[in-house]
Amino acid sequence: MRSNKLLKIMYVFTWLAFIGLCIQSGILLTSYFLSFSNPDVSKKLFGGINLFQYYNYSFYHYSFILFYKIMIGISEAWIAYLLIRLLKDLDIANPFNKSVCKLMKQTSISILCLWFIVMLHNTHIQFIGKKYNFEMDLYSSEFLFVSGVLFIFSQIIKRGIEIQQENDLII
Amino acid sequence: MAIIVNLDVMLAKRKMRSKELAEIIGITTANLSILKSGKAKAVRFSTLEAICKALDCQPADILEYQKD
Numbered sequence: 702m703r704s705n706k707l708l709k710i711m712y713v714f715t716w717l718a719f720i721g722l723c724i725q726s727g728i729l730l731t732s733y734f735l736s737f738s739n740p741d742v743s744k745k746l747f748g749g750i751n752l753f754q755y756y757n758y759s760f761y762h763y764s765f766i767l768f769y770k771i772m773i774g775i776s777e778a779w780i781a782y783l784l785i786r787l788l789k790d791l792d793i794a795n796p797f798n799k800s801v802c803k804l805m806k807q808t809s810i811s812i813l814c815l816w817f818i819v820m821l822h823n824t825h826i827q828f829i830g831k832k833y834n835f836e837m838d839l840y841s842s843e844f845l846f847v848s849g850v851l852f853i854f855s856q857i858i859k860r861g862i863e864i865q866q867e868n869d870l871i872i
Numbered sequence: 873m874a875i876i877v878n879l880d881v882m883l884a885k886r887k888m889r890s891k892e893l894a895e896i897i898g899i900t901t902a903n904l905s906i907l908k909s910g911k912a913k914a915v916r917f918s919t920l921e922a923i924c925k926a927l928d929c930q931p932a933d934i935l936e937y938q939k940d
Contacts, residue, residue, distance in 0.1 A: 870911060871914040872916065
């Protein structure tokens with residue numbers, strides 16, 4: 702079954718995303734603590750992020766921006782974890798049960814929280830960027846992440862359509 | 873398919889039209905057509921009972937098993 706194979710591939714990708722996001726958040730957090738004693742650390746954070754301008758301008762703003770980035774990483778890792786649980790227990794032949802419903806609900810709430818953090822992050826950076834002419838570094842990879850989540854949900858719904866079509870053929 | 877629906881045969885024997893039967897048993901002609909063509913995945917006992925009642929026959933007169 703094609704859906705089954707796709708979901709197995711997505712399961713592997715979700716694990717990779719989860720591990721990657723945990724590492725990213727951990728490195729950012731460690732870098733933050735290291736930047737207390739060595740400000741140069743803020744020049745080249747994980748993924749080539751340069752927050753040195755913000756560090757020089759205000760340590761509080763720098764802390765906030767890094768805090769947002771860490772929170773975004775943790776939120777995405779949490780969503781990836783929920784997806785791992787969802788894909789692990791998912792039986793594509795009978796995908797509709799309470800556990801799947803609960804996990805899908807938790808995932809949607811987590812994505813809403815992620816959106817809220819990203820909005821705060823983007824607004825904060827735009828505010829500082831416009832006020833002090835700083836280079837803006839807007840975060841946008843969550844769109845790719847959300848598209849992955851929606852793809853998994855679409856596979857579950859696809860099976861739902863098949864079940865509904867079968868039900869339509871019960872006379 | 874292993875299960876053959878002989879509804880056409882019974883309708884011919886009783887000289888009844890599909891539309892008429894559909895009205896009596898309370899299903900659409902489209903659904904009756906699905907049943908007659910063997911495309912149906914399952915038949916409800918209530919539908920089978922209504923067909924048997926309308927055509928005055930047994931389920932075995934409508935459904936038949938044939939080895940593939």
